[in-house]
Amino acid sequence: MYRERPAALRGAVLWTSLSGGAPVRVLPDGCLDLLWSSRSGLLVAGPDRTAYLTGSARGERWLGLRLPPGVGPAVLGVPADELRDRRVPLDALWGRAATEVAERLGDRPTGAGLTAVAAARLAAAGGPDPLGARVAALLAAGATVTATAAEVGLGPRALHRRSQALFGYGPKTLARILRMRRAVALAGTGVPLAEVAVRAGYADQAHLTRDVRELAGVPPTGLLSGWSGRPAAGQFPPSGA
Incomplete structure (x- = not known):
């Protein structure tokens, strides 16, 4: 529950x-x-x-x-x-x-x-580092790491260092995770996986499947078989494990 x-x-x-x-x-x-x-x-x-x-x-x-x-x-x-x-x-x-x-x-x-x-x-602590919200919002919207770095006025190395401290990993990994979450949320609404791949920014459905398997431990179909209507939390029974 x-x-x-x-x-x-x-x-x-x-x-x-x-x-x-x-x-x-x-x-x-x-x-x-x-x-x-x-x-x-x-x-x-x-x-x-x-x-x-x-x-x-x-x-x-x-x-x-x-x-x-x-x-x-x-x-x-x-x-x-x-x-x-x-x-x-x-x-x-x-x-x-x-x-x-x-x-x-x-x-x-x-x-x-x-x-x-x-x-x-x-x-x-004087509030959160405002960079965190800016970077997360840009990457969640599908911006590339290069475009994100330019938008926040940091070089690639500085953005990577700040992201490690703010999110626990670099911007490339965060971007992959946020893209995967967009894809899972879309798929959970019934959108076909081929369309999900395009709308979430993957090269194709095979790319989507590989990325979700690496990050979630199961392919998209494995997640959907245990779909619980909780896309924000991302919690699923371990179907397909």
Whole structure:
């Protein structure tokens, strides 16, 4: 059982989940999540390069705040590439402050409480790096890495370095991930895969299939067979694995 809704923090999404015990495939998205688990407490999920298969126990309850691409480092206080492909306890990052947050949130944290924690951290950091939102928006709209670098006034190396810190990987990888998500969302509405490939910016359907398989671990048809109507979250039963 999975539900999500917009958070009070601009661009962020609150989600809740009750695990049925079976693995769930979570597609990469360039985001960092602040999480609470009924078994493990407060955690952080870093940006994934490929799909992550969850291993939650049956009945485990989750509450998550998915931060927009580029915002997580300001909230968590570490560059995104230090958390790439990792799930770590919050106290590994914040030390005693994480214990204080856990005590304040209590045994059943609310979405409002989790959002307030992130908002306070973001304000203390002076807000997110504005470059993150600009780069993510350009790449999400289909701009090339070269065009994106020119638009934000950075050279290729500087853009790569800043992107690693903001998103956990370089702009080319982020562009691939965002393009894959556009394609999966389109395919989930019933658009034929050949048309999806053209509209999402792939050379052809074979290119789409290769890219989705590399990033999601299964071809588009494998994702669609487990389609759950949750394109924003990108969570699917592990069909075709």
